[in-house]
Amino acid sequence: MKKMKITALLLVAAALNAPLALQAQAQEHPNLIMTKSGIEKVRQNLGAVPLFDASVQSVKNEVDAEIALGIDTPIPKDFSGGYTHQRHKLNFLTAQKAGALYQILQDDKYAKYIRDMLFQYEAMYVDLPVHPQERSYARGKLFWQCLNDSNWLVYMAQAYDAIYDTLSEQERDKLENNLFRPFADFISIENPQFYNRVHNHSTWGNAAVGMIALVMDDEELLDRALYGIEDDGLELGGRDNDGGFIKVAGQKAGFLANLEDPFSPDGYYTEGPYYQRYAMYPFLIFGLAMNHVKPEMKVFSHKDNVLLKGVDALLNLTDADGEFFPLNDGQKGMSYYTPALVTAVDIAYQYGEQNPQLLSIAEKQNQVLLDQSGLAVAMGIRDGKAQPFVKNSINLRDGQEGDQGGVGVLRHGNEDLTLVFKYAAQGLSHGHYDKLSFSLYESGDEVLQDYGLARFVNIGQKGGGNYLKENKTWAKTTIAHNTLSINEQMHFSGKYEIASEHHSDLYFYDDTKDDVQVVSATEGNAYPGTQMHRTMAIIKNEDFEKPFLLDIMKVKSDSKNQYDLPFYYMGQVLSDNFEYNSPTSLKPLGEQNGYQHLYLEGKGKPSSSTTQFSWLGDGKYYTLTSATEESDELLLTRLGANDPDFNLRRDAAFMLRRNGSGNTTFASVVEPHGSYSPVSELSVNSDSSIAELSIVHDDDAYTAVSIESIKGVRSLFILANKDAAKSKQHKLKVKGKEFSWTGPYLYTGS
Amino acid sequence: MKKMKITALLLVAAALNAPLALQAQAQEHPNLIMTKSGIEKVRQNLGAVPLFDASVQSVKNEVDAEIALGIDTPIPKDFSGGYTHQRHKLNFLTAQKAGALYQILQDDKYAKYIRDMLFQYEAMYVDLPVHPQERSYARGKLFWQCLNDSNWLVYMAQAYDAIYDTLSEQERDKLENNLFRPFADFISIENPQFYNRVHNHSTWGNAAVGMIALVMDDEELLDRALYGIEDDGLELGGRDNDGGFIKVAGQKAGFLANLEDPFSPDGYYTEGPYYQRYAMYPFLIFGLAMNHVKPEMKVFSHKDNVLLKGVDALLNLTDADGEFFPLNDGQKGMSYYTPALVTAVDIAYQYGEQNPQLLSIAEKQNQVLLDQSGLAVAMGIRDGKAQPFVKNSINLRDGQEGDQGGVGVLRHGNEDLTLVFKYAAQGLSHGHYDKLSFSLYESGDEVLQDYGLARFVNIGQKGGGNYLKENKTWAKTTIAHNTLSINEQMHFSGKYEIASEHHSDLYFYDDTKDDVQVVSATEGNAYPGTQMHRTMAIIKNEDFEKPFLLDIMKVKSDSKNQYDLPFYYMGQVLSDNFEYNSPTSLKPLGEQNGYQHLYLEGKGKPSSSTTQFSWLGDGKYYTLTSATEESDELLLTRLGANDPDFNLRRDAAFMLRRNGSGNTTFASVVEPHGSYSPVSELSVNSDSSIAELSIVHDDDAYTAVSIESIKGVRSLFILANKDAAKSKQHKLKVKGKEFSWTGPYLYTGS
Structure with missing residues (x-):
C-alpha cells in the first residue's frame, strides 16, 4: 500500500474537513462490488441471460413493493424477533438491492429511495442513544447488538457506493460526517470489546468499517478495518454473551487477523x-x-x-x-x-x-x-x-496452521451414506463439548443426529430469538452428542478456558479405497487420565444391501468409570434383541451436564454378546449392532425433562452404559437397510444382515472386530493402535489365523 | 340375466366335467378388464402416447426383472411382514402385469411366465393345508388370512384371462379343477365367516370368486359372487379380529349387498x-x-x-x-x-x-x-x-340411504385451510369412537391431527404388520381425537355394538359463502343424558392474514361432569398466556380409555378469560384462542405412557379441562398465521391477531361468540341452536345491540 506523502494536500484536506484521500485522483463509483465495467457488461446483456433477467425481475418486485410501502426508520426498541429490528434489517437489505437496480436499470427512483432513506438515518443517528435492550455485551444503536449495526453498514456502504455519483459533495459530506463516520466509530473505537477480537462479530465489524472506508476513500478507517485498534484499553479475561473470551494475551485484531486465525489452510472455519x-x-x-x-x-x-x-x-x-x-x-x-x-x-x-x-x-x-x-x-x-x-469424502483440518484436529466427512456413492466425524478444536464461543462425536446421513436424511443449537433464531417469543439457556444446559453438553461421556461429566468439565487450549488429533484418514474409507482420531485431554481413540469406517460389503458404518471407540483410563455412549437415532423403535423395563412414570436420568434433560424410557441388559436395536426412519430401516458385555446397561432415553418452556425437541437415544471398566472398547455397526413406503405399503429388507459382531482381539497394539453376516460370511477389521504409518508392516494372529498387512488397518473377508 | 335352459347341454357339460357355460357360445378372451377391441386400439397407438409408452416400459422393466429372477412359490409360512407373504403377493401382482404385457407386446415369454407360475401353484395347491399362522378369524392358504388369498385370485383371474387362449383345453381344465375352483370354494363356502358379510374383506372375496367365474364362464360361482352363500351356517354374534360382527340379524351378502350397504348415495364409504x-x-x-x-x-x-x-x-x-x-x-x-x-x-x-x-x-x-x-x-x-x-368444500353423507351423519370438508382458497369434520356413523369394525371430531390442514400440512391407526402395515417386526393392541387402547379411543371426552369415558363406553346403532346428525352445512363456511352437527347418544352440538366455521376476515377456524362446542347435560377437549397440535410450543406447572417426573394422566397413554407435561390455570396457546408447525405459526373460565384447567399432554414397545408416536396436545359443569359451551379459534424459514431466518407475523375471544350470549336458543382483533375490530358469530332452516328469521339482542338475520347463523362485523 502506498501511503500518500504530499503533506500540503493533507493539510488542505484537513482544513476542508475532508477525508484523507487514498489516492490523489478521486476513485470512480461504483467500484466496491459492482464495477463500472462490470455494470456496462450487465447492461449490454440485459434480456439475453434468463437467470440473470429473472433475478433482476425478482429483486425489482421486492424493492418496488418496499418503495410503495414507504420508508420507515423507527426508533429502535426490539430484540431480533420484533418489528424495529426486522424493519431496520429489511431497510439495509432493500437499500443494497435498490443500489444494484439503480446501476442496472438507471431508474432514478432507486437512487432517490436510497438517498431519502440515508438522510432519514442521518437525521436520526446524530442523537440516537445506545439501544434500550441491555442484554448484549456490545449494544448497538439501531439494533440490540453492534453485530447487527455492522450488518447494516456492510450493506449500506454498497447502497451508498451505488448512488455516490448522484449526490452532491455537500450531501456526501453530510452523510459521511453525521452518519457513516460516527457509525463506523461507534462500532469500532466505542466498542473495542466487539471490534477488536478474532471472532465472527469482529469480522462483521471490520468489514463494515472497511467497506465504508473504501467508499469514502478514508485511509484511517481502512487501517482500522484491516489492522484493528491499536490501543483498545481492554483488560484480559472479559466474556461475551456466549461465554467467549473478549481478550486473550497476544490477541490480534482487524480483518486480516480474522482472515488468518479462524480459517484453517483447508478453508475450515473453526466455529x-x-x-x-x-x-x-x-x-x-x-x-x-x-x-x-x-x-x-x-x-x-x-x-x-x-x-x-x-x-x-x-x-x-x-x-x-x-x-x-x-x-x-x-x-x-x-x-x-x-x-x-x-x-x-x-x-x-x-x-x-x-x-x-x-x-x-x-x-x-x-x-x-x-x-x-x-x-x-x-x-x-x-x-x-x-x-x-x-x-467426495474430505478431511478438513482445523486451526490456523491446520494442526488442531479437524472434521472428516466420509461419503459413499452419491451421498448415499455420509459420516461427519468431529475431532476439531473447541470452535471459539460457539463450540460444543463433543470431541470424537459424529452424525450420520443417508442422502438428505439424518440417521443419527447432531442436535444443533437450542435457539429459535429471530423468533421473538423464544427468548427474544436469542440463545436459550438450554443451549448451555443441553445443546453444548457432551451427553447431547454421539460421543463418550464419562462419569456423567462433560469433556473438559465443560470449561471453555480449558477446552480452548486443546484439540483432538488425527490418527489417520484414508479415503483412497472406495469401499473402505476410514477416519481415526484420539483425544487425551477431555477427561484427564483417560485416552479415547475412535475409529470410524464406511464400508460397502457385497453381503450388505447398503454401505454401513463401523465404529470403534477404544478407551484407556487409569481409573474405573461409568461410560455412556449414546446414539441419537431419528425415527421410531422397530425391534431389539434385549429385555428392558419400561417405567410407567418418567424421571430424569441425572441432575446436571445435560443428563437432567433426559428421561429414561427404558432400561435393560444385553441378552447376548451381540446387541441389536432397530428403528424406522423416514421410509428406511436402520439397525445398530454392538458388541456388549453382560454387565452393560442399555438405556432408552427421551429428551424433554426439566424443559418447562418446551424449548427442546422430544428426541430419543439408545445408550450403551458400561460401569466400572478402566480400559474398554466399544465396537458397533450402524447399518442402513431396506425401505418402507406408506403408499405401496411394501416393507423391504427390514432385518439387519448381521448375525454377530464381536471384538476378537484387543490390546495396546491391535484391536480386531469381526462381523458375521446372516449368510454366515465373516469379515474382519483390524486396527493398528500405535502406528498409523502407511508403510508400516503388521502381523497379527486372530483366532488362530495369521494376518499380515501394511498400513494402519486391514479389512478382509476372513 | 338369462339362464340357459338347454338341459341336454348341461348334461353333456357335466359329463365332460366342464363348467356350466353362461352362454351357449364360448366367450372371447381377454374380456375381463382388457377387451379384444381395447387391446387392438392399444397396439395401434404404441409409440404415439408418451405416458402410456412410459407405463408399458416401466411395467416391462419390472416384469422382466422378475422373470429373470425365476418363479418362486414358497410354502406359506409368514405374516404380512415376512418373505413368503411378500413373495406370493409379488407373484400375483407381477402375473397380472405380465398378462397385460403379453396382450400388448405379444411376446410369448410373458404368457409362458404366467402359465409356469399357475402350474406351480396348481401343483402346490392340491395338498396345501391352511396357513400355519393362527391369528386370523379366517385363515387363508397362501396367506395368513383369506383376505390376501382373495387378492391373489382377483389378480390371477386377470392373468389367466390374458393367456386363456394360449392354453389347451386340457391345461385349462387342470388349472380350473385343481386350482381356481378349489381356491374359490375355499375362500367362500369353506370360510363363510369371511365371505358372507358386508365388509371390505367380503368385497374382496366376492370379487375374487366373481372374477374367476367370469373367466371360467361359471354361473354357479358368479351367483355366489353376486348374491353370497344362501345357507352359511353362521351363528349370530361372532367377531372378527378387529372386533367387527361376523353376522348380524337380516345380514345380506355378496357383491351387490357390499355395493349397496357401505356406500352412501354420495359415494362415501362408511369405513x-x-x-x-x-x-x-x-x-x-x-x-x-x-x-x-x-x-x-x-x-x-x-x-x-x-x-x-x-x-x-x-x-x-x-x-x-x-x-x-x-x-x-x-x-x-x-x-x-x-x-x-x-x-x-x-x-x-x-x-x-x-x-x-x-x-x-x-x-x-x-x-x-x-x-x-x-x-x-x-x-x-x-x-x-x-x-x-x-x-371444493364438500359434505359427504354416510349410511346406505345417506341418513347416518357424514363427513364435512370445508376448504378455503386453493386448499389453504381445510377442515375435516366427522359426524358419521361408526364405520364398521374400523371405526373410531370420535363423534364430532375434526382435523385441520394448511395445504398438505397437518395443523391439528387425527392420529390415524396404531399399526405398521406389513412391517413384520411390529406385531406381524397387523393391528397393534395400542390401536384399541389408544387410536380408537375418544381422548385420542380432537373432540369432547366426558368423565374420561369413551363415546358409547367404547362399545362397538352400541356405537354401531347410532350416528351423529347434521344440523346444517353451508358452503355457499366463500368467506364464511359452516358445518354443524349434534350427537345425543355418545354419552347418555348429554347432548353435544359442535359448530365449525372456516372464516376469512380481512383483519386476519389467513383464514381461521371457529369452533363452538355446546354441551347440555343432566349431570355434572368433567369435560376434556384436546387439540392435537403439530409442532413445537411457542408461547402461551397462562401459568402452568411443569412436573420433573412424568405420570400418566389416567388409567384407561386412552388416558393411560398420555403423560402430563404441564398443568395450569387461565390467567385471563381469553386463553392463548401458540406453536410453530412446519415453518408456519398457529395460535389457539379459547374463551376460558377461571376454574378451567389447562393441560399439556404427551403421548407415550404405558407404551413399552414404542408403538406410539410422542405427539403432544393442549387440553381444556372443565370440571363440574352440566351445561357448558367451549368456543375457540384456531388461527394460522405467518411463517418462518430456517434459510432466510425471517420470522413473519408470529403473533395472533386476536385480542379477545368471548361467549357474549349463550342460552338454549342462541349462542354468540365475539372475536376482537388486536386492531380493536370486533366480529360476531351468532348461532341459532334450535332451528337450522334457511328461511327462518331470527332476532337477538347482544350487549344492547339488536341483530336480525335469516338462516341458522349470522357472522358480522359488530
Missing part, C-alpha cells in the same frame, strides 16, 4: 459451517471490495486463497439437500440456498477458476447476484456449462 | 377413505369386468353410479398432497399415488364422463393402466386436455 456461512459474507464482500479498490494488497487471495477454499469447504459441509451439518451451534435447515451462499458461489465462480460444478449449485439456488459475477454465472448456465457438484 | 381406497379396487375391477362380460346386469352403474361417485368422494378426501384423511383406521401417508387409485382414476375417466380434471391427477400419478382406459387417459394428457383437479 463450524453455520457460522462460516454467516461470516463468509463479510469476508468475501470486503475481500472483493479490496480486490477492486486495492488489488495490490492481495487481501482477496490472502493465505493461499483461503477465502475461495472456504467456499469449497462450506459447500462440502452440506448434506445431499444442501443443508449445513449442524456442528457446534448450528440451526438445522440452514442451507446453501441462503443469500450468503449465492454471494459465495457467484464470487467463487467469477474470481476463482470458473468451476462448472458451481453452476449446478447456482441453478438450484435459482438466483444470482446483480453484478458481473452473477452475470457470469447466469451466462455459464445459459450456455449449458453446468456440471453436477460432486461431493 | 373411511383408507379402507375405501383398499376396497375400491375389487369394486371397480369386478364392476368393470361385469360391464364387459354382462353389461345387461348394470352392476357397474348400480345404485345411481355409486362406484364412480365413490372415486370422486375418495379424491375429495385427500389433503393438498393427495394423502387421504386418516379417518377411523387409516395409515398416514397413503395417497392417490397408490396403484388402486391409478385404476380408479383411469376407469372413472374412461367409463365416466371423461372429466378433464382427472387427467391432472393421472399426470401426477405419472402412470396409467395398461388397457383401453389407461390409453384414453394418456391420450387425453398428450392432447393437452388436463385441467387442475379443484377440491
